[in-house]
Amino acid sequence: MKNIITIIKKQFRDTVKNKPVLIQFLMFPVMTLIFENAIDVDMPELFFVKMFSCMYVGMAPLVASASIISEEKEKNTLRVLMMAGVRPFEYLIGIAAYIWILCMAGSAVMATSLPSEDIPFFMTMMGAGSIISIFIGACIGIFAKNQMVSTSLMMPVMMILSFSPMLAMFNDKIEKVARFVFTQQLKVTVDGMSFENAGRFGACVLFANAAVALVLFFMAFRKKGLE
Secondary structure (H helix, E strand, O other): OHHHHHHHHHHHHHHOOOHHHHHHHHHHHHHHHHHHHHOOOOOOOOHHHHHHHHHHHHHHHHHHHHHHHHHHHHOOHHHHHHHOOOOHHHHHHHHHHHHHHHHHHHHHHHHOOOOHHHHHHHHHHHHHHHHHHHHHHHHHHHHOOOHHHHHHHHHHHHHHHHHHHHHHOOOHHHHHHHOOOHHHHHHHHHHHOOHHHHHHHHHHHHHHHHHHHHHHHHHHHHHHOOO
């Protein structure tokens, strides 16, 4: 636990220096507040909150986890930590906890536009979605040899996860494919602020995506490790 807390503190100190990661956690919450309060047109209630929140889950945790792990592998920071007695899973838990805390902070900013009774449900769904996204990003970060490879692998996955819910709103063919992606089911669930809105199929998709993310993560970790 001491090592995990140390990793979390280290990452928070590095946050200000790591501008690309910091921007990921600021961009969508700020955009949500601006769009929700500045644009006055005939649109569904809380349209931008619900759309941007799902894009946020599909982008920020994924990019942050993949970028941090691949960068520290490339700079040999991980090798130093391992030599200092930090175990691989202590490091990964610390990184995941750090990213999840920042994701929830950004989600809390977005939730300021919601009715108070909807905030607990919204935060629960954002937290669950962020965990899945973190595992996918960690899988990419572990598998990639360096940051360049990580970026090339991360971009198509990020585009699918973050933009498929938005595109599915305007295209039925895309919706038929996107419905198997957890961010789309997150969007459906958040739209109605109820699990009933997604139904049994939505719950199965969320659990299936989580299971696949976990399996891929452990496969990547077993094959590549953190060296």
